[in-house]
Amino acid sequence: MKIEDLREAYGRELLAVARVxxxxxxxxxxxxxxxxxKYLKEEIPERFFEMGIAExxxxxxxxxxxxxxxxxxxxSFAVFAAGQPYNQIRQGVALPNLKVRIVGSSSGLxxxxxxxTHQSIEDIAIMRAIPNMTIVVPVDAEETRKxxxxxxxxxxxxxxxxSRSPLPVxxxxxTVFKIGKMTLMAEGSDVTIFATGIMVHxxxxxxxxxxxxxxxxxxxxxSTIKPLYQEEVLKYIGDVKGIVTAEEHSxxxxxxxxxxxxxxxxxxxxxxxxxEDQFGQSASTHEELLKYYxxxxxxIIEKVKALLNRD
Amino acid sequence: MDNNxxxxxxxxxxxxxxxxxECIGINKRGHLGGSMSSADLVAAxxxxxxRINPQNPADPDRDRFIFSKGHSVLxxxxxxxxxxxxxxxxxxxxxxxxxxxxxxxxIRTPGIExxxxxxxxxxxxxxxxxxxxxxxxxxxxxxxxxxxxxxxxGQIWEAVAWARxxxxxxxxAIVDHNKLRANSPTNEGNGQFNIxxxxxxxxxxxxxxxxxxxxxxIKVLDETDRVKSSPCAIIAHTxxxxxxxxxENNFSFHNNALTEEQYERAKRDIASIVE
Numbered sequence: 136m137k138i139e140d141l142r143e144a145y146g147r148e149l150l151a152v153a154r155v156x157x158x159x160x161x162x163x164x165x166x167x168x169x170x171x172x173k174y175l176k177e178e179i180p181e182r183f184f185e186m187g188i189a190e191x192x193x194x195x196x197x198x199x200x201x202x203x204x205x206x207x208x209x210x211s212f213a214v215f216a217a218g219q220p221y222n223q224i225r226q227g228v229a230l231p232n233l234k235v236r237i238v239g240s241s242s243g244l245x246x247x248x249x250x251x252t253h254q255s256i257e258d259i260a261i262m263r264a265i266p267n268m269t270i271v272v273p274v275d276a277e278e279t280r281k282x283x284x285x286x287x288x289x290x291x292x293x294x295x296x297x298s299r300s301p302l303p304v305x306x307x308x309x310t311v312f313k314i315g316k317m318t319l320m321a322e323g324s325d326v327t328i329f330a331t332g333i334m335v336h337x338x339x340x341x342x343x344x345x346x347x348x349x350x351x352x353x354x355x356x357x358s359t360i361k362p363l364y365q366e367e368v369l370k371y372i373g374d375v376k377g378i379v380t381a382e383e384h385s386x387x388x389x390x391x392x393x394x395x396x397x398x399x400x401x402x403x404x405x406x407x408x409x410x411e412d413q414f415g416q417s418a419s420t421h422e423e424l425l426k427y428y429x430x431x432x433x434x435i436i437e438k439v440k441a442l443l444n445r446d
Numbered sequence: 447m448d449n450n451x452x453x454x455x456x457x458x459x460x461x462x463x464x465x466x467x468e469c470i471g472i473n474k475r476g477h478l479g480g481s482m483s484s485a486d487l488v489a490a491x492x493x494x495x496x497r498i499n500p501q502n503p504a505d506p507d508r509d510r511f512i513f514s515k516g517h518s519v520l521x522x523x524x525x526x527x528x529x530x531x532x533x534x535x536x537x538x539x540x541x542x543x544x545x546x547x548x549x550x551x552x553i554r555t556p557g558i559e560x561x562x563x564x565x566x567x568x569x570x571x572x573x574x575x576x577x578x579x580x581x582x583x584x585x586x587x588x589x590x591x592x593x594x595x596x597x598x599x600g601q602i603w604e605a606v607a608w609a610r611x612x613x614x615x616x617x618x619a620i621v622d623h624n625k626l627r628a629n630s631p632t633n634e635g636n637g638q639f640n641i642x643x644x645x646x647x648x649x650x651x652x653x654x655x656x657x658x659x660x661x662x663x664i665k666v667l668d669e670t671d672r673v674k675s676s677p678c679a680i681i682a683h684t685x686x687x688x689x690x691x692x693x694e695n696n697f698s699f700h701n702n703a704l705t706e707e708q709y710e711r712a713k714r715d716i717a718s719i720v721e
Binding site: 160181182184186187189191192194195196197198199200201202203204205207222223225226227230231 | 506552553559560561562563564566567568570571572573574575576577578579581582600601604605607608
């Protein structure tokens with residue numbers, strides 16, 4: 136399976152859209168070598184703004200640029216981009232519904248070595264609570280490129296969550312990507328897995344194992360966490376006995392919560408795979424952390440079997 | 447500047463103060479103190495300095511004004527109504543359910559350029575607008591009124607440092623230095639000392655003026671036009687509640703209700719201001 140770096144795809148695509156649309160500007164808080172805005176910086180320096188390590192100022196400057204007709208892409212690690220300037224995002228960007236793209240890089244546990252301070256496990260919850268915000272978690276490099284491109288034509292603020300880890304390429308240029316639409320990745324009729332980000336790949340692995348045991352699960356990629364439409368969820372659950380959600384995020388306020396909110400009046404059991412209410416920690420690899428916090432195919436399999444009363 | 451023009455600007459400041467009272471009304475809460483202290487600065491910007499056209503509010507070349515101390519927006523509402531951005535009849539609906547005049551500035555209101563209210567953000571938004579002017583090779587200028595209490599916010603100093611690095615000479619910060627926050631003097635707590643020195647240390651061209659002296663205000667605003675390569679800061683010494691005798695230098699009227707008697711007294715006080 137082909138593996139591709141999402142940050143690299145993001146940085147290259149950002150430059151590509153900036154070349155053809157001079158409204159595009161990028162702001163970064165001293166992390167352009169990691170968020171990959173360095174490509175835009177090198178080729179179009181007049182539209183790259185090194186803001187220093189001052190995220191609050193960065194977001195509000197982006198608001199001013201958006202109020203003047205620019206399309207700012209604001210970059211930092213997800214934990215800083217979404218966490219540090221919460222009120223600047225809320226008041227300056229979301230309330231006036233401005234076209235600012237907040238790009239949270241090194242998201243989830245993917246900055247493994249740096250530990251809890253640098254791992255964003257509640258960023259989706261924070262962003263979800265803000266009215267007008269659109270939240271997209273690209274599943275792979277291909278989708279990352281599509282999100283960047285499509286974001287130029289989408290109104291209002293958007294939070295884009297990018298993993299530090301290169302991920303399997305699960306979609307191709309033919310796969311349709313639309314804000315608010317889910318993507319069926321594999322069919323099955325026993326249980327539906329709604330997964331996002333790196334967990335889509337984990338869910339597909341779980342599916343391969345379960346097929347051999349006579350269990351068929353459907354895997355749905357939820358790249359748009361917000362808006363999350365009930366009718367979109369209902370498309371994929373008519374025939375199944377239960378639902379499992381899977382995300383590299385706290386089980387509080389993320390994809391699992393969003394699905395549960397959408398289905399709270401439907402009599403269908405839901406189980407969640409995500410980080411329990413706790414912080415991350417340092418480890419030598421991302422994979423090691425995913426195992427420790429039970430963000431694995433095995434964890435998904437366990438939930439599926441519990442739903443089906445199988446062991 | 448001839449005396450008639452100064453007299454006219456003082457008359458506009460008086461109209462703004464009357465408008466502030468109109469917004470606050472009787473037995474309703476409203477941010478009187480900070481609105482009154484900003485009134486002369488707002489009058490000078492809207493009726494003397496800024497290039498704006500109520501008939502073409504989206505003109506890309508218009509000058510921008512951001513009230514970063516958003517609670518004082520009543521002074522801006524009064525000025526915008528006087529300019530015809532919306533009807534003066536709207537002023538009495540300020541803060542009512544469904545009103546276009548919210549408790550703090552929102553861009554849904556004609557003439558308002560940015561959402562502020564949570565303090566500390568307006569100068570940064572102004573930087574974004576000043577950068578856009580440069581990218582688009584437009585000559586508009588960006589004026590931001592800050593509160594002195596607002597200078598407690600760390601983001602202000604992020605913005606002050608950054609604007610200097612980019613030599614944003616189209617950005618003008620005006621500090622409404624009335625020396626009082628909502629509940630305490632600004633030199634208490636993590637208080638603000640040597641505001642001028644802080645701006646100057648960050649490379650801003652800085653002036654200190656009497657923020658109620660119209661001649662001084664317009665003179666310094668004109669001087670900012672000639673500054674090259676550095677942003678401008680005007681520290682305007684003001685009196686909280688200026689124009690309303692019982693509210694002057696009294697933080698009880700930061701955001702308080704006026705009784706009918708107080709309201710009438712305030713109206714008389716404002717009417718008696720010499721133009």
